[in-house]
Amino acid sequence: MEFRQMQYFLCLTEEKSVTRAARQLNIVQPALSMQIAKLEAELGQKLFERSIHGMALTVAGEALARLVSPIVRDVEYAKQEMAQLNGRISGRVSVGLITSVAQSTMASSSATVAHLYPEITLSACEGYTETLTDWVNSGQLDFALINVPRRRVSLAAHHIMDEEMVLACRKDAPIRPPTKLRFGQLAEFDLVMPSKRHGLRMILEEHAATAGIELKPRLELDTLPAVCDVIATTNLVTVLPTIALQQSLADGRVRAHRFSEPRIARSIAWVHHPRRTVSAAARAVLEIIRHDLLEAAASASNYVQPAIGGAGRRQAARRTKSR
Numbered sequence: 001m002e003f004r005q006m007q008y009f010l011c012l013t014e015e016k017s018v019t020r021a022a023r024q025l026n027i028v029q030p031a032l033s034m035q036i037a038k039l040e041a042e043l044g045q046k047l048f049e050r051s052i053h054g055m056a057l058t059v060a061g062e063a064l065a066r067l068v069s070p071i072v073r074d075v076e077y078a079k080q081e082m083a084q085l086n087g088r089i090s091g092r093v094s095v096g097l098i099t100s101v102a103q104s105t106m107a108s109s110s111a112t113v114a115h116l117y118p119e120i121t122l123s124a125c126e127g128y129t130e131t132l133t134d135w136v137n138s139g140q141l142d143f144a145l146i147n148v149p150r151r152r153v154s155l156a157a158h159h160i161m162d163e164e165m166v167l168a169c170r171k172d173a174p175i176r177p178p179t180k181l182r183f184g185q186l187a188e189f190d191l192v193m194p195s196k197r198h199g200l201r202m203i204l205e206e207h208a209a210t211a212g213i214e215l216k217p218r219l220e221l222d223t224l225p226a227v228c229d230v231i232a233t234t235n236l237v238t239v240l241p242t243i244a245l246q247q248s249l250a251d252g253r254v255r256a257h258r259f260s261e262p263r264i265a266r267s268i269a270w271v272h273h274p275r276r277t278v279s280a281a282a283r284a285v286l287e288i289i290r291h292d293l294l295e296a297a298a299s300a301s302n303y304v305q306p307a308i309g310g311a312g313r314r315q316a317a318r319r320t321k322s323r
Helices: 003-015 018-025 029-043 059-084 099-116 129-138 183-188 199-211 224-233 242-250 280-301 311-322
Strands: 048-051 054-057 091-098 120-127 143-147 156-170 238-241 254-258 264-272
Touching: 003 018, 003 029, 003 054, 003 059, 018 029, 054 059, 059 091, 059 129, 091 099, 091 129, 091 280, 099 120, 099 224, 099 242, 099 280, 120 129, 120 280, 129 143, 129 264, 143 199, 143 280, 156 199, 156 224, 156 242, 156 280, 183 199, 199 238, 199 264, 224 238, 224 242, 224 254, 238 242, 242 254, 242 280, 264 280
Parallel strands: 091 120, 091 143
Antiparallel strands: 048 054, 143 264, 156 238, 156 254, 156 264
């Protein structure tokens, strides 16, 4: 098996399309198809099945991807480190991001990477924490940003930030949370939330169990911008990290309230395989993502207000009249 064939195979695995993979590799489609056919003949295994969704890996293909991914990444890492001796930071970086990060800051982070590091080829995907950790383990990703899992993982984990999760609703909704908003009172609201597959929902379910309540959302959506759109146009409320709400808060479409007892937070970390060195290119990308993430969280937190209800509303009214 030639190294070039491994690269072609992995590129087709990622792109799931001969057309896109050939464009990415800067070769013609027949050349790519021929190399894949030669690889299948050499191994005596069918590696791909055509489907309506594109090229899907067979069981043999999945096994080969797990085996050759670390080899290709190690060779690419060696090339990157040698290039760095000349003062260049280059190479391919594959990163995975939980949805709340991918949909809030990844667009700006990708643009910054493209501007500052034109010799870095960035491949980014989003997914659930468990899926991303599996892909880092198998060598399909250089690193991933995840919600810190409650169970121990075999990856090297590095804390990035703790982020507050807040109650959010439409800007002019009739809902008025009490002055001291407790998590246990969440059962009183009509909720829209991510499904139980989602890492954020797992965090909320743990707090619900501690508070002795059961979360029964009227609507479950794993696409966080869609959740923001729903609460901006209905009387449903949600609980999300501040960065997921940043744009809607800045646009004045929603308002957000802090919990007082207890404060709800999620922790974000970046993880990588402990036996694989993180390249200079990967570290450069990580630093940009980390900077944008911290900046977005700080900006979003400025829009969050304490809940006003009962006596709190009367005090606010008196302050307004006295001006």
